[in-house]
Amino acid sequence: MNKNSALIVDDEPDILELLNITLTRMNFNCVLAASLREAEQALAAHQFDICLTDMRMPDGSGIDLVKLIQSNHPDLPVAVITAHGNVDIAIESMKAGAFDFLSKPIDIERLRALVKTATKSGAPEAALDNELLVGTTDVMRKLKQQIHKLARSQAPILITGESGCGKELIARSIHAQGPRCDGPFIAINCGAIPRELMESEFFGHKKGSFTGANADKIGLFQAAEGGTLFLDEVADLPLDMQVKLLRAIQEKAIRPVGTQAEQKTNIRILSATHKNLQNEIVAGNFRQDLYYRINVIHLHAPALRERMDDLEALTSAILNKxxxxxDSEKITLTPDAIKHLKRYPFPGNVRELENTLERAFTLCEGNTIRGDDLQLAPMQVETSATQSEELNGQALDKKLEEIEMSYITKALEETRWNRTEAAKKLGISFRSLRYRLKKLGLDTD
Incomplete structure (x- = not known):
């Protein structure tokens, strides 16, 4: 079996020996260095799969070494060892490019998990089934490069951007291209959890810990073990839950409701919001310490209007999907339809484009979408992003689905479930009816 190679940098002989023994037992060849200069010499002479470095050295700091490795060996994961509770230094090291950090006294189990994750290959340039990453504009090329680079790190990332621009798809891409790709990806909308159940949902609970707790339950942190936890709309967390989340992230441990003992966690935290968190901090709605903890690295998702040259490629990908x-024939757009799309500002971004094309897909005659099929009225062009979110809100979608289901069910009953006749009765094509039946879960084939 081929051995991996590790560079271990620390001026304390006891720590150096502990790390050496642990990694040697994990089948690593270890090179030891007691100073920054010795580490530089080792990097010049050997290739390594991982580097572990203490923060304090006689001739420099661990962050100096992180920056050196980032410049000259960007694919080498480096973890920094910090004094217990020194969160600011840990954050600074990850901003500089460290893969992760360890606190003293060193937890051997945590060390082993970190090393295994750091030396595991992800899935670079993974072929993901989504429309977001389609495109060759400058902003998309930059985004793809950032995703590929950040996927190798374990640093918490805050993804910001307008509603509908694909923040969750970016998070999934980071997960899929990173060393945790074989682990779970757990996504949760923080604004969708009832406040009274939030702690239980995040951390789990023991049977009998509160009324209705009829069995033990694992929380989102446990469900994401070994993988990634994505906190969507993190700005919607109430302040009391923000305190508990901060502690769980800092200590890398949780305490299920109704228990006294803490459970260690091994997950990566990715967060997202369409709100300006700095404004939320000023307004007293978001804790500044939590903001610094989840925003170690910031990634911005571009709005669709910033990448309109990708529109035709996006449209083609969505229609193919x-x-x-x-199970339909390929649908194409007329030049007039493409012109309509290019003139529209899409305040709802990629999500609105998907909804628009999905609607046109069901309404068009034959296999061609024309400009009128898109139903982009002039008044819609002036609709603000906020109004667009309200129009496309879940409550309205649900109501429209109920009305649609009522009409379709009535037509099917009146025609004794003859779909061809029901489509005629509804004034739509057979293909449109078949699409709607699948969408509403009424397709029994």
Missing amino acids: LAATY
Whole structure:
């Protein structure tokens, strides 16, 4: 079996020996260095799979070494060892490019997990089934490069951007291209959890810990063990839950409701919001210490209007996906339809483009979408992003689905479930009816 190689940098002989023994037992060849100069010499002479470095050295700091490795050996993961509770230094090291950090006294189990994750290959340039990463504009090329680079790190990332621009898809891409790709990806909308159940949902609970707790339950942190926990709309967390989340992230441990003992966790935290968190901090709605903890690295998701040259490629990808989903022939757009799309500002971003094309897909005659099929009225062009979110809100979607289901069910009953006749009665094409039946869960084939 080929051995991996590790560079261990520390001026304390006891720590150096502990790390050497642990990694040697994990089948690593270890090179030891007691100073920054010795580490530089070792890097010049050997290739390594991982580097562990203390923060304090006689001739420099661990962050100096992180920056050196980032410049000259960007694919080498480096973890920094810090004094217990020195969160600011840990954050600074990850901002400089460290893979992760360890606190003293060193937890051997935590060390082993870190080393295994750091030396595991992810899935670079993973072929993900989403429309977001389609495109060759400058902003998209930059985004893809950032995703590929950040996927190798374990640093918490805050993804910001307008609603509908694909923040969750970016998070999934980071997970898929990183060393945790074989682990779970758990996504949660922080604004969708009832306040009274929030702690239980995040950390789990023991049977009998509160009324209705009829069995033990694992929380989101446990469900994401070995993988990634994505906190969508993190700005919607109430302040009391923000305190508990901060502690769980800092200590890398949780305490299920109704228990006294803490459980260690091994997850990566990714967060997202469409709100300005700095404004939320000023307004007293978001804790500044939590902001610094989840915003170690910031990634901005571009709005669709910032990448309109990608529109045709995006449109083609979405229509191909719709055709595959509903077993339809390929749908194309007329030049007039493309012109309509290019003039529209899409305040709802990629999500709104998907909804627009999905609607046109069901309404068009034959296999061609025309400008009128898109139903982009002039008044819609002036609709603000906030109004667009309200129009496309879940409550309205649900109500429209209920009305649609009522009409379709009535037509099917009146025609004794003859779909061809029901489509005629509804004034839509057979393909449109088949699409709607699948969408509403009424397709029994």
